[in-house]
Amino acid sequence: xxxxxxxxxxxxxxxxxxxxxxxxxxxxxxxxxxxxxxxxxxxxxxxxxxxxxxxxxxxxxxxxxxxxxxxxxxxxxxxxxxxxxxxxxxxxxxxxxxxxxxxxxxxxxxxxxxxxxxxxxxxxxxxxxxxxxxxxxxxxxxxxxxxxxxxxxxxxxxxxxxxxxxxxxxxxxxxxxxxxxxxxxxxxxxxxxxxxxxxxxxxxxxxxxxxxxxxxxxxxxxxxxxxxxxxxxxxxxxxxxxxxxxxxxxxxxxxxxxxxxxxxxxxxxxxxxxxxxxxxxxxxxxxxxxxxxxxxxxxxxxxxxxxxxxxxxxxxxxxxxxxxxxxxxxxxxxxxxxxxxxxxxxxxxxxxxxxxxxxxxxxxxxxxxxxxxxxxxxxxxxxxxxxxxxxxxxxxxxxxxxxxxxxxxxxxxxx
Amino acid sequence: xxxxxxxxxxxxxxxxxxxxxxxxxxxxxxxxxxxxxxxxxxxxxxxxxxxxxxxxxxxxxxxxxxxxxxxxxxxxxxxxxxxxxxxxxxxxxxxxxxxxxxxxxxxxxxxxxxxxxxxxxxxxxxxxxxxxxxxxxxxxxxxxxxxxxxxxxxxxxxxxxxxxxxxxxxxxxxxxxxxxxxxxxxxxxxxxxxxxxxxxxxxxxxxxxxxxxxxxxxxxxxxxxxxxxxxxxxxxxxxxxxxxxxxxxxxxxxxxxxxxxxxxxxxxxxxxxxxxxxxxxxxxxxxxxxxx
Amino acid sequence: xxxxxxxxxxxxxxxxxxxxxxxxxxxxxxxxxxxxxxxxxxxxxxxxxxxxxxxxxxxxxxxxxxxxxxxxxxxxxxxxxxxxxxxxxxxxxxxxxxxxxxxxxxxxxxxxxxxxxxxxxxxxxxxxxxxxxxxxxxxxxxxxxxxxxxxxxxxxxxxxxxxxxxxxxxxxxxxxxxxxxxxxxxxxxxxxxxxxxxxxxxxxxxxxxxxxxxxxxxxxxxxxxxxxxxxxxxxxxxxxxxxxxxxxx
Numbered sequence: 001x002x003x004x005x006x007x008x009x010x011x012x013x014x015x016x017x018x019x020x021x022x023x024x025x026x027x028x029x030x031x032x033x034x035x036x037x038x039x040x041x042x043x044x045x046x047x048x049x050x051x052x053x054x055x056x057x058x059x060x061x062x063x064x065x066x067x068x069x070x071x072x073x074x075x076x077x078x079x080x081x082x083x084x085x086x087x088x089x090x091x092x093x094x095x096x097x098x099x100x101x102x103x104x105x106x107x108x109x110x111x112x113x114x115x116x117x118x119x120x121x122x123x124x125x126x127x128x129x130x131x132x133x134x135x136x137x138x139x140x141x142x143x144x145x146x147x148x149x150x151x152x153x154x155x156x157x158x159x160x161x162x163x164x165x166x167x168x169x170x171x172x173x174x175x176x177x178x179x180x181x182x183x184x185x186x187x188x189x190x191x192x193x194x195x196x197x198x199x200x201x202x203x204x205x206x207x208x209x210x211x212x213x214x215x216x217x218x219x220x221x222x223x224x225x226x227x228x229x230x231x232x233x234x235x236x237x238x239x240x241x242x243x244x245x246x247x248x249x250x251x252x253x254x255x256x257x258x259x260x261x262x263x264x265x266x267x268x269x270x271x272x273x274x275x276x277x278x279x280x281x282x283x284x285x286x287x288x289x290x291x292x293x294x295x296x297x298x299x300x301x302x303x304x305x306x307x308x309x310x311x312x313x314x315x316x317x318x319x320x321x322x323x324x325x326x327x328x329x330x331x332x333x334x335x336x337x338x339x340x341x342x343x344x345x346x347x348x349x350x351x352x353x354x355x356x357x358x359x360x361x362x363x364x365x366x367x368x369x370x371x372x373x374x375x376x377x378x379x380x381x382x383x384x385x386x387x388x389x390x391x392x393x394x395x396x397x398x399x400x401x402x403x404x405x406x407x408x409x410x411x412x413x414x415x
Numbered sequence: 416x417x418x419x420x421x422x423x424x425x426x427x428x429x430x431x432x433x434x435x436x437x438x439x440x441x442x443x444x445x446x447x448x449x450x451x452x453x454x455x456x457x458x459x460x461x462x463x464x465x466x467x468x469x470x471x472x473x474x475x476x477x478x479x480x481x482x483x484x485x486x487x488x489x490x491x492x493x494x495x496x497x498x499x500x501x502x503x504x505x506x507x508x509x510x511x512x513x514x515x516x517x518x519x520x521x522x523x524x525x526x527x528x529x530x531x532x533x534x535x536x537x538x539x540x541x542x543x544x545x546x547x548x549x550x551x552x553x554x555x556x557x558x559x560x561x562x563x564x565x566x567x568x569x570x571x572x573x574x575x576x577x578x579x580x581x582x583x584x585x586x587x588x589x590x591x592x593x594x595x596x597x598x599x600x601x602x603x604x605x606x607x608x609x610x611x612x613x614x615x616x617x618x619x620x621x622x623x624x625x626x627x628x629x630x631x632x633x634x635x636x637x638x639x640x641x642x643x644x645x646x647x648x649x650x651x652x653x654x655x656x657x658x659x660x661x662x663x664x665x666x667x668x669x670x671x672x673x674x675x676x677x678x679x680x681x682x683x684x685x686x687x688x689x690x691x692x693x694x695x696x697x698x699x700x701x702x703x704x705x706x707x
Numbered sequence: 708x709x710x711x712x713x714x715x716x717x718x719x720x721x722x723x724x725x726x727x728x729x730x731x732x733x734x735x736x737x738x739x740x741x742x743x744x745x746x747x748x749x750x751x752x753x754x755x756x757x758x759x760x761x762x763x764x765x766x767x768x769x770x771x772x773x774x775x776x777x778x779x780x781x782x783x784x785x786x787x788x789x790x791x792x793x794x795x796x797x798x799x800x801x802x803x804x805x806x807x808x809x810x811x812x813x814x815x816x817x818x819x820x821x822x823x824x825x826x827x828x829x830x831x832x833x834x835x836x837x838x839x840x841x842x843x844x845x846x847x848x849x850x851x852x853x854x855x856x857x858x859x860x861x862x863x864x865x866x867x868x869x870x871x872x873x874x875x876x877x878x879x880x881x882x883x884x885x886x887x888x889x890x891x892x893x894x895x896x897x898x899x900x901x902x903x904x905x906x907x908x909x910x911x912x913x914x915x916x917x918x919x920x921x922x923x924x925x926x927x928x929x930x931x932x933x934x935x936x937x938x939x940x941x942x943x944x945x946x947x948x949x950x951x952x953x954x955x956x
Contacts, residue, residue: 002897030897037719037737104737111774118896136893179726179733260727463869465833465843490864494845497798497830501837506799506919509828522923529720529824532732532927538920572842573877576859576870583866593956617956629884642827651955661720672955673932674948680936689933690951692944702945707952 003141004030004116005329006320007133008148008313009123009155011038013099013306014290015148016106017313021056023115025321030142031110032135033119039103040119041150043267045175046096046215046222047198049307056314057109064105065095066217067196071189074301075251076369077204077212082251083376084199096196096215096222098177099306126155128284143329144285144320148313151268151291161288162278167230169272169294171210174243175224178259182219188255189216200301201252203369205245208235208362209271212246214255220262221255223247228271231362239266269305270296273356274349281340282333287316295345299355299415300364308345315339354414363407371396417516417540420479421445421453422472422495423487424463428548429453432485435546437556439516444479446471446565452558455479457565463491463578466570469498474568476503481541483521488545500543508536509545516540530642530661549589549646586620586637593619594649596640596667599626600656600677600696604633609700610655616707622647624663640666655696659684676700708760708855709812710751712784713805713819713831714744716768716775720825730926738771740778743820745888746881751818752783753886754853761785763812767804769794773906780899781891788905793916800909800916802834807912809839814876815855821846821880832880843878844871848885 008019011033022029035041047069053060070092075084107117125134126147132139147156151170156162182193189197201212210227225243232239246252269291270276276294281287289295290309297304319336323329340346358364378392397404419441423429429451433443437452445453446468448461457475462468472495476484484499486492493509500507511523512533520539527534588594595614601607607621614621621638628639640647641663648669655676657663664687667673675688676696685691692699722736751762764779766772767790776787788808793800809817817839822829836843848863851870859872863882891899909916937944 002894032893101735108774116897116900118893121893121896138893140893140897179728258728262724262726262733463864463867465845490846493829494833494843497833498837498843500830501802501834506797506917507830508920509830527826527925528718528723528732529827531720531723531725532730532925534925535923536920537923542919573844573871573873576872578867578869580867617952651952653952668928668930672951674951674955685934685936686930687932690935690937690948692937692948694938694941694944698941699944699948702941703948703952706945706949 001132001139001141004028005142005324006030006144006146007032007140007142008146009126009133010148010150011035011103011107011117011119012042012148012150012290012309013103013106014292014309014313015146016103016110017052017056017310018146018148018289018317019110019115019117019313020106020113021314021317022320023110023113024058025317026114027321027324029115030140031115031117032121032123032133033117034122036120037104038107038117038119039100042099042103043173043175043265044099044306045173045213045224045303046098046217047094047303048097048102049094049304051093052307052311052314056310057106059109063097064101065097067096067191068092068194069094069096069198070191070195071197073197073199075199075201076372077201077249077251078370078373079204080250081373081377083372094198096198096217098217123155126159126286128286131285143324144287144332146313146316147286147288147292148290148309149292151270153288153292156288156292159283159286161280161283161286162292162294165268165270165272165276167233168228169270169276171226171228171269171271172232172239172266173224173226173269174239174264174266175222176243176247176261177217177220177222177263178256179220179262180259185216185219185221191216201246202365203373204249205242206237207366207369209359209365211365212252214252221259223252223256226269229268270294271298273297274346274353275356277346277349281337285330285333287319287333287336289313289316295349297348297352298359299352300359301415304348311343312340312345315343352414354410358411358414361407364411367400368404368407416440416442417482418442418444418479419483419485420472420476420481421485422447422468422492423548424448424461424489424491425487425548426451428487428489431548431551431553432487432546433558434554434556435514435551436483436485437558438554439514441483443558444475444481446475450562452556452560454559455561457563459565459567462567464570464573464575465491465494465498466572467567468495469502470570471565471567472499473502475565483540484543486543486545488547492545496543496545503543505541505543506538507543507545508538511544511546512550514544514546526642526665530665581636583637584635586635588620588622588638588640588645588647591620591647592650593617593653594622594647594651594670595619595653595655596622596624596657597627597655598624598657598663601627604631607633613700613704616704619653624657642666654684654688655700657684658682659687708754708758708816709814710754710760710762710816710818711809711812711814712744712747712751712762712764712779713817713835714748714764714766714776714779715741715820715823716766716772717741717823717825725927730929732925732927738769738775740775741820741823741825742888743822743824743881743883744779745782746883746885747818747820748779748782748784749886749888750850750881751816752889754816754850758853758855763788763814765805765808766790767793767796767801767909773904776904777896777899778891780902780904781896782889783895784902786903786905788907790907790909790912792908792910795918797917797919798828798830798834799919800914802831802838803914803917804909804912805831806835806838807914808907809835816858816875817841817878819880821882829880832878836878839878841876841878842873843880844873845880847879847881850885
């Protein structure tokens with residue numbers, strides 16, 4: 001029987017983070033990915049917060065970053081109009097990447113550091129006492145297993161570490177990539193070649209839990225739509241139809257004009273915040289990381305997942321190392337549990353526990369979005385006569401001022 | 416005047432190539448196994464040994480001093496062209512579909528990326544190319560027709576134990592007005608009978624994709640349509656159970672109208688079809704036969 | 708028996724997309740070991756299983772080869788020699804580089820695919836055999852007999868099948884009908900990670916890479932079909948089809 005210090009299951013950001021850290025620490029690690037190529041199964045809109053890679057990955061400056069996000073834009077859409085809020089800065093804390101490519105690069109880093117990465121192999125089972133991973137009819141022995149199987153937690157469920165997602169805990173996202181030229185991207189978004197835009201959209205055509213996004217890549221743009229599964233089911237929404245409507249909106253279509261769609265993908269995204277994190281993140285020396293553990297934080301205007309995924313992988317790796325160095329490799333699971341609970345991952349998810357309740361309120365996705373657009377129309381619609389801001393706001397909020405005040409207060413506190 | 420030296424084991428290929436070269440203004444020299452159109456032609460007994468032909472072409476080339484050496488892009492032609500080019504330390508491009516000369520350089524087109532694209536390459540003369548003879552439309556040209564016998568030097572680098580002509584049906588795929596092309600959507604060999612019935616109704620020839628001829632051997636190789644088989648140009652091509660991989664699609668691109676029947680709504684074949692029927696061929700074809 | 712198998716990395720062509728407007732291919736896709744290289748490897752491994760000896764995978768390509776060559780090792784090659792600084796290779800340059808590597812050892816057999824599935828140029832066996840002064844048997848669809856001294860093969864040519872024999876050493880190119888390449892299991896892949904890979908540069912080998920041609924353009928052909936989808940029950944569909952057929956045939 002082949003033996004490794006640790007086996008990592010899944011070649012997304014979480015698994016790669018774990019394998020990379022272990023390889024860097026001189027451990028004998030095997031990563032098994034079921035897709036033909038590592039990273040192939042990863043679908044992500046595009047924006048990644050860079051802190052974790054800057055902190056842990058040697059040579060991160062050579063990573064396949066498409067553009068650094070210098071402009072953040074939040075757009076409220078109704079059928080024909082839009083209101084955008086833009087924040088622009090020379091400072092940046094995030095970049096846009098094509099996650100499949102980025103993960104392929106990370107896999108090379110793992111191999112350069114001495115880790116073994118194997119793809120096109122499906123892990124059938126993880127067995128305890130003694131710890132083994134079963135794939136291709138072979139058993140592989142190891143001291144610890146890191147499950148980074150993404151949003152579809154087959155093995156984690158089998159081991160009873162976590163339960164499956166409920167419809168209100170996940171969203172379905174579709175992403176389309178449109179080819180333009182680098183200079184077209186620059187001029188359409190008014191940015192320099194290495195600068196990018198992250199634009200989130202609320203309102204049309206979903207008007208419920210979810211929204212649209214546009215991220216600028218080097219010479220393509222990623223456009224898509226995310227809708228929570230329960231809302232999609234309740235309102236009988238086909239996310240594909242939404243994506244098509246979204247693309248056709250006058251404030252979106254302009255960015256895509258003349259570009260041809262070169263990629264289409266769909267994926268589930270955990271959306272339950274802290275509520276999607278199971279009580280225990282390990283069983284014996286098997287640990288769950290990344291999406292499998294539910295480490296995704298949606299605050300409405302920012303979504304964090306990839307950085308938490310990678311970071312949780314690092315924490316698992318460090319826990320295994322600490323346990324092995326301490327002479328009892330079997331303690332890794334417990335150490336991991338403690339490390340994650342003490343880390344910024346759980347810290348942040350806890351901090352924004354309330355955000356979930358705020359975002360539960362569909363008025364933000366519908367009524368207030370429409371109102372925002374209507375108020376702007378009221379102010380800027382000048383004919384023979386024009387409107388006072390006060391009158392417009394008063395009229396548009398008639399009969400719902402108290403509820404609105406409460407909603408906005410909760411949003412202010414929660415997000 | 417620039418000189419070209421041609422070798423093609425088939426006279427038809429030779430004539431297509433030599434007419435093209437003549438049209439481009441070359442003085443055409445050549446080696447063939449039968450009478451063919453050239454200004455200066457060496458005729459020898461048939462010989463299918465690469466080493467012998469390479470040696471013969473080397474000898475003739477040393478006498479003639481050609482700017483361009485052209486082979487027919489058959490398996491034998493490709494094999495010899497590369498060996499000859501290496502011996503003369505010349506660049507070589509095989510599977511050329513088209514050629515143009517500009518001054519002392521030649522531009523050729525060939526499929527690239529498995530047929531997904533067509534690459535245009537330019538190389539300076541002298542050089543070697545192997546041309547897909549069937550891709551050339553022959554033209555009327557007048558040649559000097561100086562013909563002499565030639566004895567190909569014997570080589571025994573490899574020894575031929577036996578040679579057997581492939582049994583070829585006379586297949587009129589290239590001339591057919593209507594072609595029915597079948598692919599892996601057909602479940603078993605016997606089902607070809609159903610297709611034959613339709614073919615008879617339409618007076619159509621039957622062609623197939625590579626797996627059917629080469630892997631399953633349901634139909635003879637000469638019925639294979641695609642990059643490495645026949646390239647057809649019928650008025651109507653009916654494609655049945657064909658996924659439409661690019662290696663196959665290349666063979667049907669010159670068809671006037673393409674109808675495809677496929678169970679998969681999004682098979683690559685769709686892009687290559689004028690009418691794309693989503694459905695089960697086993698239900699549709701019997702109905703279709705009744706309707707014709 | 709010492710067998711060299713010349714293998715090639717190719718773009719995963721299934722993933723190559725075409726930009727509709729410009730007809731340009733997008734080549735930013737992973738690479739893989741070419742299918743015909745797998746046929747060549749399979750045949751070499753079968754001979755080794757019968758006669759014993761060593762199978763060495765040899766390749767020239769991009770830095771990605773470090774990864775793709777593992778597929779050859781997982782299939783069963785014992786070791787590999789790769790040159791990773793010739794991304795823009797041509798048959799001319801690859802033949803020179805591979806021959807330099809082949810010259811360093813004495814191989815009984817040198818096997819490769821009859822062409823690669825991307826360029827389909829089919830020059831490698833001839834060029835390498837010429838450089839090394841060896842006989843060649845191309846388009847082999849079956850190896851009838853092989854011993855330490857001699858090999859007998861069936862060649863599948865355009866119009867004829869031919870049985871030929873040659874003394875070793877000899878260069879072979881095989882067709883994709885010759886065998887069904889094995890798919891490595893996890894244990895083969897794990898074993899492969901411990902097999903030696905010698906990585907060289909064209910410079911190490913003293914080869915200057917010739918650039919005999921210039922690529923003027925490389926575009927997808929224009930496809931302009933109506934793509935009208937016909938659905939419905941078989942009867943309706945058949946009536947519509949019959950109408951179209953009567954009109955077009």
